[in-house]
Amino acid sequence: MRALLTLFLLISTTAIFAQDEEPELQPLKAVVVNAQTEKAMESVHVVNLTQVIGTITDQNGEFTVSAAVDDIIYFSFLGFKSQKIRVTNDMFKFENTQIALTELAYALEEVIVKPYQLTGYLEIDVKNYPINNSYQYSISGLSVSYEGGNKNPSAVTKVLGAILNPADLLRNLFGKQPNQMRKLRKMKEDDQIRDLLASKFDRETLTELLQIEKVDIEDILNNCNYSKSFITTANDLQILDAVSSCYEEFKVLNRKK
Known part of the structure; x- marks a missing residue:
C-alpha cells in the first residue's frame, strides 16, 4: 500500500512539473x-x-x-x-x-468635399482654416509629453490630475489583464510587429495582441487624457506607444502607494 502511495505521489509530482514547463x-x-x-x-x-x-x-x-x-x-x-x-x-x-x-470587397462611401475659400489675407484665412484640436504638453522633469485634448485653461490641470491621481477605471483595466499588459514591451521590441502596427489604424491587431476590447483601449487613453482626435486618428503604433507610456506611469504610481 505504501509503495502504491509513493508511486502515486511521484506521478502526480511529475505531472505538476510537466505542466509548469x-x-x-x-x-x-x-x-x-x-x-x-x-x-x-x-x-x-x-x-x-x-x-x-x-x-x-x-x-x-x-x-x-x-x-x-x-x-x-x-x-x-x-x-x-x-x-x-x-x-x-x-x-x-x-x-x-x-x-x-480572402480578399475584401470594399464599398466606396460618398465623400463630401468642403472647399475653403481663401481671401489672400493671412489674418482672415487663418481664422477660417480648420485646426486640429489635439495639444501636447511637456512637463518639466518628465521624459514624455502629454496630449491635453481640447484647448482650454483646464487642459494642463487635467494632465496633472491624471499623473497624480490615476482613475479607478484605469487601475481596473490594467489590473484585469496583467499578463497581456506585459506583452507591451515585447511588442515594442519586435520590428516586424512595429512595422505592421505603423501601417494600421483599425486597432484590430492591437486588440488581438493584448486580448482586450477596443473600448478598453479608448478608456485607457481617455483616462490618460489623450484627446478624442488623437485616439481616432493615430495609427496603431502610436496608440501602442501611448498605452505603454500610460501603463509604465501607472506602475510607478502604484509602487509609491
Missing part, C-alpha cells in the same frame, strides 16, 4: 496564398500572438516563425480579411501547409 518552440514553416487565385502572397504580416513574435512572407509567400503547439498565429495584409489559426502538430510535420487569405 514552458512549451518547446520550433520553427514553423508554411506558405500564404490568395484564396481566389491560389497565388503566393508576398509581404503578409505573420504574428505569433502567443509568443509575440512577428515576421513577413517572402516573394514565394513562405514564412518561418518560432511557435509551439496551440499557439495562435495571426495573418494580416491590406485589402484581405485577417485570419487566425491554431498551431497543430501536423503543421510542424508538413512544411507545405497553405494559409489562404
Whole structure:
C-alpha cells in the first residue's frame, strides 16, 4: 500500500512539473496564398500572438516563425480579411501547409468635399482654416509629453490630475489583464510587429495582441487624457506607444502607494 502511495505521489509530482514547463518552440514553416487565385502572397504580416513574435512572407509567400503547439498565429495584409489559426502538430510535420487569405470587397462611401475659400489675407484665412484640436504638453522633469485634448485653461490641470491621481477605471483595466499588459514591451521590441502596427489604424491587431476590447483601449487613453482626435486618428503604433507610456506611469504610481 505504501509503495502504491509513493508511486502515486511521484506521478502526480511529475505531472505538476510537466505542466509548469514552458512549451518547446520550433520553427514553423508554411506558405500564404490568395484564396481566389491560389497565388503566393508576398509581404503578409505573420504574428505569433502567443509568443509575440512577428515576421513577413517572402516573394514565394513562405514564412518561418518560432511557435509551439496551440499557439495562435495571426495573418494580416491590406485589402484581405485577417485570419487566425491554431498551431497543430501536423503543421510542424508538413512544411507545405497553405494559409489562404480572402480578399475584401470594399464599398466606396460618398465623400463630401468642403472647399475653403481663401481671401489672400493671412489674418482672415487663418481664422477660417480648420485646426486640429489635439495639444501636447511637456512637463518639466518628465521624459514624455502629454496630449491635453481640447484647448482650454483646464487642459494642463487635467494632465496633472491624471499623473497624480490615476482613475479607478484605469487601475481596473490594467489590473484585469496583467499578463497581456506585459506583452507591451515585447511588442515594442519586435520590428516586424512595429512595422505592421505603423501601417494600421483599425486597432484590430492591437486588440488581438493584448486580448482586450477596443473600448478598453479608448478608456485607457481617455483616462490618460489623450484627446478624442488623437485616439481616432493615430495609427496603431502610436496608440501602442501611448498605452505603454500610460501603463509604465501607472506602475510607478502604484509602487509609491
